[in-house]
Structures are given as structure tokens and as C-alpha cells.
Amino acid sequence: MRLTVARIGRAHGLKGEVSVELRTDIPDDRLVPGEVFETEPASAGPLTVARVRVQAGRWYVQFAEIGDRDAAEAARGVELTLDGAESDEDDAWYVHQLVGLAAVRPDGAPVGEVVDLLSMPAQDVLVVKEPNGHRAMIPFVEEFVPEVDLDGGRVVLTPPYGLLAGEEPESTGETAG
Known part of the structure; x- marks a missing residue:
């Protein structure tokens, strides 16, 4: 079973950074540089986290495969997923x-x-x-x-x-x- 960790939101800036809508209670453990996510739709990935930052409570991620604003806009709505067996969140519902x-x-x-x-x-x-x-x-x-x-x-x-x-x-x- 695939579980959604986050959904890609709006492009932020010109270099491909995107906001993400979190679907996990442990984003600090999930969204780390080097982490590779499968995607839904599958054709959009896999995506590798290159950089992460939090500003005013909003999470922004730069993926190695998304290098400019056009690619970031095209990725809007893509879900970052992982195998359900890898989940270690207690009392969590998806x-x-x-x-x-x-x-x-x-x-x-x-x-x-x-x-x-x-x-x-x-x-x-x-x-x-x-x-x-x-x-x-x-x-x-x-x-x-x-x-x-x-x-x-x-x-x-x-x-x-x-x-x-x-x-x-x-x-x-x-x-x-």
C-alpha cells in the first residue's frame, strides 16, 4: 500500500523550489535531503529531495529533478508517496x-x-x-x-x-x- 507524505503545491521562485502540503506528522523525518519519493502519478517521479526549508510554518522543497519554475508549475498536485510498510507513525490515519x-x-x-x-x-x-x-x-x-x-x-x-x-x-x- 502506498501512503502519501505530501502533495506538491505552488512554485516558489525561479529555480524550481515548491511549497508542499504535508500529509505526515513527522515531516522532519520524511523530508530530508537525499530522500527519494515515488510519485502519484508515477510518471512524475521518482523525485529526490535536494533541499528543504521552513518559513512561517510553510514547507518548501527543492527536488534534484525540478530545476526551474516551469517544471515546478508542472509538478503541482503531484503526490509524494512511500511504501506503507515504511510508515512508523503511531495512531495516524491517512x-x-x-x-x-x-x-x-x-x-x-x-x-x-x-x-x-x-x-x-x-x-x-x-x-x-x-x-x-x-x-x-x-x-x-x-x-x-x-x-x-x-x-x-x-x-x-x-x-x-x-x-x-x-x-x-x-x-x-x-x-x-
Whole structure:
């Protein structure tokens, strides 16, 4: 099984440096000079990390195979992958494991379906598509996502009032104030 470590974002500068959207909790261990990644699509790689830097919480990578801005723009959206057997992250879930899971309240009431996992500076965010089409962004922290049940095909959500469309304060145990 292939796991995504990062997705290549925008070109940065003229020499082929790119921003990356992290999909790992241990980027310092993964994104190191000399590391070679397979890619999705496979035709875009393999890619070898030449240089890495972090600026204002954003990760930038220079790959040996990407030498100019045009090549960097062409690589946008390419995923950097590794073999799942090489993963050593504890209690980690990957986008492909979460997408499609049913999102439910602790009492089993349906909330919607997980459609994405976004890596944000403070924490990851689950994107849940509600039945009305609204996409709710739920911080992926234990307080709001106390249970991930891959075998049962669901995640349990306890988000605060206001994150889900059309809910009343009483349904979350809160009062309007």
C-alpha cells in the first residue's frame, strides 16, 4: 500500500523550489535531503529531495529533478508517496483511510460523510459533507473527533455549536448566548 507524505503545491521562485502540503506528522523525518519519493502519478517521479526549508510554518522543497519554475508549475498536485510498510507513525490515519467514512454523533445520528483531510498549521481538519451539501470543517482533535472506527466505517464527531449547518444549540448541549 502506498501512503502519501505530501502533495506538491505552488512554485516558489525561479529555480524550481515548491511549497508542499504535508500529509505526515513527522515531516522532519520524511523530508530530508537525499530522500527519494515515488510519485502519484508515477510518471512524475521518482523525485529526490535536494533541499528543504521552513518559513512561517510553510514547507518548501527543492527536488534534484525540478530545476526551474516551469517544471515546478508542472509538478503541482503531484503526490509524494512511500511504501506503507515504511510508515512508523503511531495512531495516524491517512486521507485514503478516512475519506468515505460515515460521520456520526455519539448517539449514532448521522452527520454526513468524510470527504477530505486538510493539513492546516494548527492541526489537521476533517472535511465532512453533510446531507444538505454543506461542507463542514471539523478540527481533527480528540475533543471533536473522539473515535475513529476504520473497521466500523465511521468517525464519531462532537464538534461545538456552529460548525455544522442547521443545528440548534440544544442539540450540542450548549445554549445560545
